[in-house]
Amino acid sequence: MTARGLRIAGFGFRSEATLESLAQALDQLIDQYGAIDKLAAAHSMLPLVEVLGRLRGIEVIAVADAELPTVTTLTHSAQSLQARGTGSVAEAVALLAAGPGATLLGPRIISADRQATAALALSEVPEGITE
Known part of the structure; x- marks a missing residue:
């Protein structure tokens, strides 16, 4: 049995996004994947x-x-590529924060108001390490 990695939610959002935009995107991730x-x-x-x-x-x-x-x-969002140099800020942030060997659990999700995105990455936990 392998140890469970950390589940890290990364966010990307427009300048017009509100706290509610991010909270709604986070809730979608939790509904789909469980605890963050x-x-x-x-x-x-x-x-x-x-x-x-x-x-x-x-x-x-x-x-x-x-x-x-x-x-x-x-x-591969054209807007994200132009603005930030990556296809998805949420996905890139989640992977970077989760560290080397991390994997995305799926593509980003978009908030209901389309102002925020969120993605979930699973960090790799080396064998023999428990949390």
Whole structure:
């Protein structure tokens, strides 16, 4: 039996997004995949995600904006590629925050108001390590 990795939700969102946009996207992830261990956001998008983390009692991880283009994502949004250099900010952030060997559990989900996206990555836990 292998150890369970951390489930990290990464967020991407437009400047018009509200806390409710992010909360709704997070709720969709939880409905689809179950409990979330940590939240993550690009450093430039951190404040709104930190508020959500405080309200939900979930730790937030910051990811350097400069690292976003280094990640291959499942989604290939032209707008995201132009603005941030990655096909999905949410997917890239989730993978970067989850660390080397992490895998996405699926493509990003989009909030009902289409202002925010969220994706869930599972961190790799080395054999013999328990949480």
